[in-house]
Amino acid sequence: MQHIFSTDLTSGLYTDMYQLSMAHSHFNYNRQNEQVVFDYFFRKQPYSGGFTILSGLGELLPLLQEFKFSDRDIDWLHKNGFRSDFLDFLYGFRFKGTVHSMREGEIVFPQEPLVRVQGNIVEAQLAETVLLNYLNFQSLVATKAARIKLVARGAALSEFGLRRAQGLGGMFASRAAFTGGFTSTSNVLAASIYDMPAVGTMAHAYIQSYDDELEAFRSFANVNPEGCVLLVDTYDTLKIGVPNAITVAKEMEQKGHKLMGIRLDSGDLAYLSKQARQMLDAAGLNYVKIVASNQLDEHIIKSLFEQGAPIDIFGVGTNLATGKPDAALDGVYKLSMANGEPRLKLSENIKKTTLPGLKQVYRYSDDKGSFVADAVALESDAVPTTILHPYEPDKSMSLEGYSSEALLQLVMQNGEPTNAPTPVTDVAAYATERLSKLTDEYKRFENPHIYKVGVSKQLLDLRTELRSKYKKESL
Amino acid sequence: MQHIFSTDLTSGLYTDMYQLSMAHSHFNYNRQNEQVVFDYFFRKQPYSGGFTILSGLGELLPLLQEFKFSDRDIDWLHKNGFRSDFLDFLYGFRFKGTVHSMREGEIVFPQEPLVRVQGNIVEAQLAETVLLNYLNFQSLVATKAARIKLVARGAALSEFGLRRAQGLGGMFASRAAFTGGFTSTSNVLAASIYDMPAVGTMAHAYIQSYDDELEAFRSFANVNPEGCVLLVDTYDTLKIGVPNAITVAKEMEQKGHKLMGIRLDSGDLAYLSKQARQMLDAAGLNYVKIVASNQLDEHIIKSLFEQGAPIDIFGVGTNLATGKPDAALDGVYKLSMANGEPRLKLSENIKKTTLPGLKQVYRYSDDKGSFVADAVALESDAVPTTILHPYEPDKSMSLEGYSSEALLQLVMQNGEPTNAPTPVTDVAAYATERLSKLTDEYKRFENPHIYKVGVSKQLLDLRTELRSKYKKESL
Numbered sequence: 001m002q003h004i005f006s007t008d009l010t011s012g013l014y015t016d017m018y019q020l021s022m023a024h025s026h027f028n029y030n031r032q033n034e035q036v037v038f039d040y041f042f043r044k045q046p047y048s049g050g051f052t053i054l055s056g057l058g059e060l061l062p063l064l065q066e067f068k069f070s071d072r073d074i075d076w077l078h079k080n081g082f083r084s085d086f087l088d089f090l091y092g093f094r095f096k097g098t099v100h101s102m103r104e105g106e107i108v109f110p111q112e113p114l115v116r117v118q119g120n121i122v123e124a125q126l127a128e129t130v131l132l133n134y135l136n137f138q139s140l141v142a143t144k145a146a147r148i149k150l151v152a153r154g155a156a157l158s159e160f161g162l163r164r165a166q167g168l169g170g171m172f173a174s175r176a177a178f179t180g181g182f183t184s185t186s187n188v189l190a191a192s193i194y195d196m197p198a199v200g201t202m203a204h205a206y207i208q209s210y211d212d213e214l215e216a217f218r219s220f221a222n223v224n225p226e227g228c229v230l231l232v233d234t235y236d237t238l239k240i241g242v243p244n245a246i247t248v249a250k251e252m253e254q255k256g257h258k259l260m261g262i263r264l265d266s267g268d269l270a271y272l273s274k275q276a277r278q279m280l281d282a283a284g285l286n287y288v289k290i291v292a293s294n295q296l297d298e299h300i301i302k303s304l305f306e307q308g309a310p311i312d313i314f315g316v317g318t319n320l321a322t323g324k325p326d327a328a329l330d331g332v333y334k335l336s337m338a339n340g341e342p343r344l345k346l347s348e349n350i351k352k353t354t355l356p357g358l359k360q361v362y363r364y365s366d367d368k369g370s371f372v373a374d375a376v377a378l379e380s381d382a383v384p385t386t387i388l389h390p391y392e393p394d395k396s397m398s399l400e401g402y403s404s405e406a407l408l409q410l411v412m413q414n415g416e417p418t419n420a421p422t423p424v425t426d427v428a429a430y431a432t433e434r435l436s437k438l439t440d441e442y443k444r445f446e447n448p449h450i451y452k453v454g455v456s457k458q459l460l461d462l463r464t465e466l467r468s469k470y471k472k473e474s475l
Numbered sequence: 476m477q478h479i480f481s482t483d484l485t486s487g488l489y490t491d492m493y494q495l496s497m498a499h500s501h502f503n504y505n506r507q508n509e510q511v512v513f514d515y516f517f518r519k520q521p522y523s524g525g526f527t528i529l530s531g532l533g534e535l536l537p538l539l540q541e542f543k544f545s546d547r548d549i550d551w552l553h554k555n556g557f558r559s560d561f562l563d564f565l566y567g568f569r570f571k572g573t574v575h576s577m578r579e580g581e582i583v584f585p586q587e588p589l590v591r592v593q594g595n596i597v598e599a600q601l602a603e604t605v606l607l608n609y610l611n612f613q614s615l616v617a618t619k620a621a622r623i624k625l626v627a628r629g630a631a632l633s634e635f636g637l638r639r640a641q642g643l644g645g646m647f648a649s650r651a652a653f654t655g656g657f658t659s660t661s662n663v664l665a666a667s668i669y670d671m672p673a674v675g676t677m678a679h680a681y682i683q684s685y686d687d688e689l690e691a692f693r694s695f696a697n698v699n700p701e702g703c704v705l706l707v708d709t710y711d712t713l714k715i716g717v718p719n720a721i722t723v724a725k726e727m728e729q730k731g732h733k734l735m736g737i738r739l740d741s742g743d744l745a746y747l748s749k750q751a752r753q754m755l756d757a758a759g760l761n762y763v764k765i766v767a768s769n770q771l772d773e774h775i776i777k778s779l780f781e782q783g784a785p786i787d788i789f790g791v792g793t794n795l796a797t798g799k800p801d802a803a804l805d806g807v808y809k810l811s812m813a814n815g816e817p818r819l820k821l822s823e824n825i826k827k828t829t830l831p832g833l834k835q836v837y838r839y840s841d842d843k844g845s846f847v848a849d850a851v852a853l854e855s856d857a858v859p860t861t862i863l864h865p866y867e868p869d870k871s872m873s874l875e876g877y878s879s880e881a882l883l884q885l886v887m888q889n890g891e892p893t894n895a896p897t898p899v900t901d902v903a904a905y906a907t908e909r910l911s912k913l914t915d916e917y918k919r920f921e922n923p924h925i926y927k928v929g930v931s932k933q934l935l936d937l938r939t940e941l942r943s944k945y946k947k948e949s950l
Binding site: 001002003004005006007008009010011013014015016017018019020021022024025026028029031034036038058059062063066072073076080081121125128129132133134136137138160162163164165166167168169170171172173186187188189191192193194195198199200201202203204205206208209219220222223224226234235266267318319322323324325327328329330334335338343344345346347348352421423470 | 497499513555648797802810
């Protein structure tokens, strides 16, 4: 029996079965070289919020470059009904497509293409599942992290979610939290591969393994004088834990060290943090920080500060690492061109009808640098100076006088990344910079303003033309 | 820069930083051989339901046997402040603990120990994060799968969640869904490593890549005459899709093949499935199955059957693979013994005070084989004939006359698994068998009956004694 930890994760089998069934069929008709374009986009902002942060490209692009079908994979497919000539083709298969994408860390909105994959019909389909799997989840978590940062008033933010994360999804959760603005993680393996700070000092079990808390604190501080955080809620936070921490902090001072912090992991964090702060300050320990953890999210952290809680560092676990309450971003990957012709997925629901053709996305900014609107246009269009509402074409907006930038950039050409991978610290910095250009009304939690994403007239006309053509044909 | 797909997942760094900080401290005081016991248990049933299915041991135990610190891991720790003598110790480290566990697939309840880890304080702590990460998530998904199976009236159930799963968490999601009663998955890599059936035929993009739907159906059926399922909602389900599928099914009959099914992936599944069934039957195609997908969960499937929807196969994605709306099982890992002495984690909230000592769990069944109650007892106790309520000790229940079985069994001794790994089909069969012994009132979705988990008098007395001892000491 095989296990996940002994499995080659560059396997082309990390996909949905139908991608292989479809490829099998295309190969049978010698269609494997037909050129197509797919767009990745999502339809609904997570958390009922006003923005999403695109995350995950730093893992996706290298994987697209690497994934392949090993001997083992081919054997399995052979046993499962795939024909030998197709398997010979798959054995030599590598992704040689061309990818345009928004930058990782970009602030993104529903309906606009975030990633555009051009290639033959087989490679473009084989990229679908892994693209969705990598980007949907990391964007979900990065967005949660950014929402938490928005209300954290400069407090340090540490991701503590591995134990409640969705299995190995915890690795991407830690990475994505960092790209969204967290400053460290408890997940050591993620820290080591993505070059992020790892943090964490003691659990309740450490204290319980000693006969008393003071002895446990003392022993720990002795071995870990730097960055030492003492967990003060094992027995009684204010009667025992904080006084013991103060005792140890004073002993550390005598040895020339400074206690970094105390951690509250249960109870009323607003009340306990205020009391603990007073006790620490009264003991001359105003440099000792207060760390809070336990079922936190953006709403609780906002509320804690509104109550005046003097918390310096937050450890956020489950709600961040699983993107609760949303669990998934609804990103999809839809065909927009085939054999040089624009294509459309019709739907009874006009909002689910896709945008055809080879497209670019432009972002407009005012003279203060704030984002005003995005335009989805055909790549052959000039940069639009007017955008139309995608579903109510009598609504339009002039973009005269605003500066514009093209958001979809070439990131992979014929299967080769065009740039070196971006370190996660740079992704995080970019997300922060871009989010600062989105005004507050788009960032509030309750009924945020809806950022305008319009389409060019040419694109709307193309969609209208194709819709009527398909409808006629299908009668 | 490293990537997840090139990372050794047996790395000991797949843990929370504080496990290593604590181990560092214990090593410093030469406490690394002190013997401890930890219990894994959870506090709250997911989905407001009446049961949970334990899942994930088939991946956890081999990982405990394999995890280690490589040269790379040691280098990283060295650069991050760990002392050389401790790193020498870690370099040779292997988990040599002893583990008792309930069987994978067992029906389990809050507060009872599901897994018991005995070992030295370092190995027992280093097992914590990965144990929680593996078991919490797989149990969450297996439970969701079992809930769906309960209302599926024998329909085949396929897991389709990879594209919306939480990154590589999708691998465990597919495995866990199968252990909970699903019969196949779209995730080919999971199917190949866990030996599960993989299914999937075509996406909308396949149909769009042809000039018309009929041509697309015909081409696909020609290459895939066995197990062919045609997706009928690309243009208009009842006006175009189903008639085209009927045409192709009739053509297949002439070649001696049978169309397996049609798939509905949008719209009103109750209405569409009834209409499609009538159309298929009227064409003499009563053997063609109806497959439904699109945002399904246990509540929607229950409702579809209540409306008389003639659906034969369900494809369930996001809600299953992410355990929505819960996102995480709240399982914890708590110290219950240290150096041969029972230990307790006190809490202001008595329900969060842990159960001390080396424990066993007994399950009682009536003469029909139905489960009656579970007892948590000290291993040194005789099998209890009376259990007490863990927080209201004036409430008791007699178990005289019921048969009992001990649920915690030795699964790993001194770091070696005691049995060969259990195939996922056997885990699934065990879960089904055990769930059949839980009567319906525990399995309903609304306000399920709460299954009784009591404690032995000796265990309750021990907890009371330790609580008063700790409280006295802490004054």
